[in-house]
Amino acid sequence: MTKNRLEAFSDGVLAIIITIMVLELKVPHGEGIEAIVPLWPVFVSYVLSFIYIGIYWNNHHHMLHACNRVTGGILWANLHLLFWLSLIPFTTGWLGENHFGAVPSALYGAVLLMAAIAYYVLQQVIIHSQGADSVLRRAVRGDWKGKLSPLVYIVAMASAFRWTWVSLALYVFIALIWLVPDRRIERVIDAHK
Amino acid sequence: MTKNRLEAFSDGVLAIIITIMVLELKVPHGEGIEAIVPLWPVFVSYVLSFIYIGIYWNNHHHMLHACNRVTGGILWANLHLLFWLSLIPFTTGWLGENHFGAVPSALYGAVLLMAAIAYYVLQQVIIHSQGADSVLRRAVRGDWKGKLSPLVYIVAMASAFRWTWVSLALYVFIALIWLVPDRRIERVIDAHK
Amino acid sequence: MTKNRLEAFSDGVLAIIITIMVLELKVPHGEGIEAIVPLWPVFVSYVLSFIYIGIYWNNHHHMLHACNRVTGGILWANLHLLFWLSLIPFTTGWLGENHFGAVPSALYGAVLLMAAIAYYVLQQVIIHSQGADSVLRRAVRGDWKGKLSPLVYIVAMASAFRWTWVSLALYVFIALIWLVPDRRIERVIDAHK
Amino acid sequence: MTKNRLEAFSDGVLAIIITIMVLELKVPHGEGIEAIVPLWPVFVSYVLSFIYIGIYWNNHHHMLHACNRVTGGILWANLHLLFWLSLIPFTTGWLGENHFGAVPSALYGAVLLMAAIAYYVLQQVIIHSQGADSVLRRAVRGDWKGKLSPLVYIVAMASAFRWTWVSLALYVFIALIWLVPDRRIERVIDAHK
Numbered sequence: 001m002t003k004n005r006l007e008a009f010s011d012g013v014l015a016i017i018i019t020i021m022v023l024e025l026k027v028p029h030g031e032g033i034e035a036i037v038p039l040w041p042v043f044v045s046y047v048l049s050f051i052y053i054g055i056y057w058n059n060h061h062h063m064l065h066a067c068n069r070v071t072g073g074i075l076w077a078n079l080h081l082l083f084w085l086s087l088i089p090f091t092t093g094w095l096g097e098n099h100f101g102a103v104p105s106a107l108y109g110a111v112l113l114m115a116a117i118a119y120y121v122l123q124q125v126i127i128h129s130q131g132a133d134s135v136l137r138r139a140v141r142g143d144w145k146g147k148l149s150p151l152v153y154i155v156a157m158a159s160a161f162r163w164t165w166v167s168l169a170l171y172v173f174i175a176l177i178w179l180v181p182d183r184r185i186e187r188v189i190d191a192h193k
Numbered sequence: 194m195t196k197n198r199l200e201a202f203s204d205g206v207l208a209i210i211i212t213i214m215v216l217e218l219k220v221p222h223g224e225g226i227e228a229i230v231p232l233w234p235v236f237v238s239y240v241l242s243f244i245y246i247g248i249y250w251n252n253h254h255h256m257l258h259a260c261n262r263v264t265g266g267i268l269w270a271n272l273h274l275l276f277w278l279s280l281i282p283f284t285t286g287w288l289g290e291n292h293f294g295a296v297p298s299a300l301y302g303a304v305l306l307m308a309a310i311a312y313y314v315l316q317q318v319i320i321h322s323q324g325a326d327s328v329l330r331r332a333v334r335g336d337w338k339g340k341l342s343p344l345v346y347i348v349a350m351a352s353a354f355r356w357t358w359v360s361l362a363l364y365v366f367i368a369l370i371w372l373v374p375d376r377r378i379e380r381v382i383d384a385h386k
Numbered sequence: 387m388t389k390n391r392l393e394a395f396s397d398g399v400l401a402i403i404i405t406i407m408v409l410e411l412k413v414p415h416g417e418g419i420e421a422i423v424p425l426w427p428v429f430v431s432y433v434l435s436f437i438y439i440g441i442y443w444n445n446h447h448h449m450l451h452a453c454n455r456v457t458g459g460i461l462w463a464n465l466h467l468l469f470w471l472s473l474i475p476f477t478t479g480w481l482g483e484n485h486f487g488a489v490p491s492a493l494y495g496a497v498l499l500m501a502a503i504a505y506y507v508l509q510q511v512i513i514h515s516q517g518a519d520s521v522l523r524r525a526v527r528g529d530w531k532g533k534l535s536p537l538v539y540i541v542a543m544a545s546a547f548r549w550t551w552v553s554l555a556l557y558v559f560i561a562l563i564w565l566v567p568d569r570r571i572e573r574v575i576d577a578h579k
Numbered sequence: 580m581t582k583n584r585l586e587a588f589s590d591g592v593l594a595i596i597i598t599i600m601v602l603e604l605k606v607p608h609g610e611g612i613e614a615i616v617p618l619w620p621v622f623v624s625y626v627l628s629f630i631y632i633g634i635y636w637n638n639h640h641h642m643l644h645a646c647n648r649v650t651g652g653i654l655w656a657n658l659h660l661l662f663w664l665s666l667i668p669f670t671t672g673w674l675g676e677n678h679f680g681a682v683p684s685a686l687y688g689a690v691l692l693m694a695a696i697a698y699y700v701l702q703q704v705i706i707h708s709q710g711a712d713s714v715l716r717r718a719v720r721g722d723w724k725g726k727l728s729p730l731v732y733i734v735a736m737a738s739a740f741r742w743t744w745v746s747l748a749l750y751v752f753i754a755l756i757w758l759v760p761d762r763r764i765e766r767v768i769d770a771h772k
Contacts, residue, residue: 005586005640007198012398012594015205019213020598022279024606027217027286031294036287050279054272058265061198072637076758079633086601086629093606094615101610179269200391205591208398212406215472220410220479224487229480243472247465251458254391372462393584401591405599408665413603413672417680422673436665440658444651447584565655 002070006078010060013082017089018053021046024093042096048175049092052112055178056085056119066136067126074129077122084115105160105167112171113153120146149174195263199271203253206275210282211246214239217286235289241368242285245305248371249278249312259329260319267322270315277308298353298360305364306346313339342367388456392464396446399468403475404439407432410479428482434561435478438498441564442471442505452522453512463511467504473497491546491553498557499539506532535560581649585657589639592661596668597632600625603672621675627754628671631691634757635664635698645715646705653708656701663694684739684746691750692732699725728753 025042028035060081067074091111095104123146127134140146156170218235221228253274260267284304288297316339320327333339349363411428414421446467453460477497481490509532513520526532542556604621607614639660646653670690674683702725706713719725735749 002640002644005590008201008587009590009594009636011198011202012205012591013598015202016209016595016598018275019206019209019279020602022283023213023216023602025280025283027283027290029290031287031291031297033296036296036300047276050272050276054269057202057272058268061195061268065195075637075640076633079629079636082597083626083629086598087604090601090604090606094610097606097608098610103612103615104610107615201394204391204395205398208395209402211468212399212402212472215476216406216409218473218476220476220483222483224480224484224490226489229489229493240469243465243469247462250395250465251461254388254461258388394587397584397588398591401588402595404661405592405595405665408669409599409602411666411669413669413676415676417673417677417683419682422682422686433662436658436662440655443588443658444654447581447654451581 003064003067006070006075007061007064010064010078010082011057013086014053014057014060017085018050018057021049021053021089021092024089024096041099042093045092045096045100048171049088051175051179053085053088055175056081056115059119059178063123063126063136066139067130069129071125071129073125074122077118077125081115081118081122084111084118087111088115100164100168102161102164105164106157109153109157109160109167109171112174113150113157116146116150116153120150145177149178196257196260199263199268200254200257203257203271203275204250206279207246207250207253210278211243211250214242214246214282214285217282217289234292235286238285238289238293241364242281244368244372246278246281248368249274249308252312252371256316256319256329259332260323262322264318264322266318267315270311270318274308274311274315277304277311280304281308293357293361295354295357298357299350302346302350302353302360302364305367306343306350309339309343309346313343338370341370389450389453392456392461393447393450396450396464396468397443399472400439400443400446403471404436404443407435407439407475407478410475410482427485428479431478431482431486434557435474437561437565439471439474441561442467442501445505445564449509449512449522452525453516455515457511457515459511460508460515463504463508467501467508470497470501470504474501486550486554488547488550491550492543495539495543495546495553495557498560499536499543502532502536502539506536531563535564582643582646585649585654586640586643589643589657589661590636592665593632593636593639596664597629597636600628600632600668600671603668603675620678621672624671624675624679627750628667630754630758632664632667634754635660635694638698638757642702642705642715645718646709648708650704650708652704653701656697656704660694660697660701663690663697666690667694679743679747681740681743684743685736688732688736688739688746688750691753692729692736695725695729695732699729724756728757 025039025046028039088111091104091108095101095108098104123136123140127137127140130136152170152174156167159170160167218232218239221232281304284297284301288294288301291297316329316333320330320333323329345363345367349360352363353360411425411432414425474497477490477494481487481494484490509522509526513523513526516522538556538560542553545556546553604618604625607618667690670683670687674680674687677683702715702719706716706719709715731749731753735746738749739746
């Protein structure tokens with residue numbers, strides 16, 4: 001029951017985050033193609049962030065699948081994750097509005113980094129709550145994506161000030177490696193059923 | 194459990210899409226009837242898109258009813274569908290704001306076309322996941338509406354540049370043929386119970 | 387299962403409607419009391435509409451409690467109700483923005499009237515789907531509130547052009563008589579258990 | 580069933596409130612660091628209010644856990660609580676927009692005070708509905724946080740006009756004492772299982 005409500009609340013927040021981002025795509029006043037062409041950076045940022053939120057929803061979904069008991073710590077670690085994700089519409093809008101400028105690119109990475117850390121913290125809190133026999137611990141063993149992503153975000157943030165396009169390419173790269181669905185957790189759960 | 198969460202997330206996103214569209218109906222400053230009369234194209238676009246989102250919710254609902262197991266591929270095919278639907282408030286706003294101009298009408302159809310393709314992809318992914326004995330495959334056999342709609346969207350997009358009103362009439366026509374509730378899936382499920 | 391999803395979608399839409407109304411309460415630029423005092427008509431309209439949406443949520447909740455089977459007709463009758471309710475943030479904003487002017491007051495009543503009719507239609511569709519032994523039919527027998535409200539809305543709309551304050555008083559009056567929770571449905575359900 | 584829907588609706592409203600607050604963080608036009616530095620008061624207000632909504636979600640969650648039966652009175656007491664919480668995005672935006680001015684600080688506290696009272700009323704309505712053997716009554720016995728908070732809000736509101744920073748420090752202080760998760764209710768429920 002408790003887990004249901006945690007999932008429902010998280011789903012609600014993620015659904016709203018993913019949807020209000022589209023509000024940054026402001027309806028233009030002209031009616032020709034030339035009126036919407038300038039919106040392409042906002043659109044591209046939207047696509048990228050949509051994929052990121054989709055990845056988080058997907059992984060969050062799998063992680064909670066491997067969680068049986070919800071503690072107060074899990075509730076707050078989850079809210080902490082949602083907090084950083086809730087800033088993505090802002091950083092996405094700023095990135096698009098400024099045609100992928102240096103500081104917006106770095107800030108975009110900073111929020112992704114904080115979200116990745118918050119995700120890791122949530123994972124550890126759940127593992128800790130499950131004790132020595134944690135299903136989740138086994139599932140995320142060898143999680144190279146989870147370890148690689150923060151490092152790449154840091155590199156991307158640093159390169160934003162010099163080679164902004166490298167920074168953006170790195171964000172796209174990380175999104176792509178995560179798009180491959182994470183079957184590890186499912187596999188471990190199946191193996192121990 | 195997994196399916197519940199997929200449905201809940203989709204419902205959340207669809208509920209937000211259908212509701213934020215109304216925000217394009219900007220509160221006017223005057224207080225006479227003449228202040229709201231100019232809003233009629235925005236209102237008409239809103240009604241049309243409300244019906245389209247309602248149709249998608251309705252069909253999505255029936256399709257998932259015929260789906261037992263949720264795979265990673267289904268999750269992403271579903272997010273892909275939600276992505277295109279999330280652009281409908283934008284195209285609706287642009288259509289209304291510009292009194293059904295040519296390019297906005299064509300773009301409106303383009304997003305409907307992409308959503309129809311995404312819906313079809315999701316359907317195929319679910320059928321594929323169900324294997325040879327797919328309930329959904331049997332249910333959608335002879336789905337002339339699903340095959341007709343993309344063709345009509347393409348015709349409507351092409352005619353938008355020449356006869357914009359034909360294009361709009363075609364969008365209304367497709368909405369009307371879908372409004373008739375889809376009882377095929379229910380019937381096949383009942384038949385195989 | 388099906389009913390759950392109908393309820394979840396309706397709850398989502400109603401939750402969004404009730405919350406986005408508050409966005410009409412625009413954050414003022416000044417920081418003194420004189421900066422927020424002019425917002426009082428927007429605030430009062432917000433309170434009134436919050437109560438109306440609350441009443442609809444409450445009654446919708448009770449009505450679906452007395453509904454076992456969801457048909458395609460019920461899905462669309464429900465979407466029709468949600469459509470009219472989704473216009474309430476607009477009429478509320480217009481009413482507040484114009485300090486309860488004549489036309490905004492009449493339009494506010496018109497949308498309430500359409501929502502009341504849509505609610506009645508939904509009720510009839512559910513009763514029809516339940517057949518001769520409908521629990522809901524018995525529950526709503528003698529529903530004087532449901533019959534009185536549309537009449538009062540019509541009177542309020544007419545009086546808006548002459549005595550606007552009478553019109554507003556009537557909207558408050560109807561909200562108050564509905565605030566008394568509707569125990570009839572619960573009672574009939576209990577009696578037939 | 581009934582409780583599920585009450586929780587789902589409340590979760591929906593809270594998820595929207597927590598997420599639309601971020602819309603006050605307006606995307607700036609410049610692309611340098613100097614463009615976002617002025618946003619810090621809005622950001623800080625957002626963090627504070629995010630924590631407050633998180634606390635309410637958390638406590639609401641625990642309180643409803645100790646509630647078995649939903650009455651009409653509980654539905655309305657819950658809507659009353661959601662009403663005051665729905666004003667938090669407005670007071671948060673005003674507080675941030677005006678760099679923590681005196682009147683915005685006092686109003687921020689006023690809405691927190693009303694929400695605290697509404698929470699208390701909801702708690703009493705649930706306790707009353709449970710009769711003499713109320714699990715919730717035992718659980719909240721010795722609830723010093725619930726009793727302290729309104730008093731501190733009143734002090735903070737009064738001090739806002741003279742020492743605004745004291746007022747803000749008090750809001751932070753109350754948020755911090757609530758961040759410690761409330762294990763009392765869980766403990767009493769466990770003890771009586």
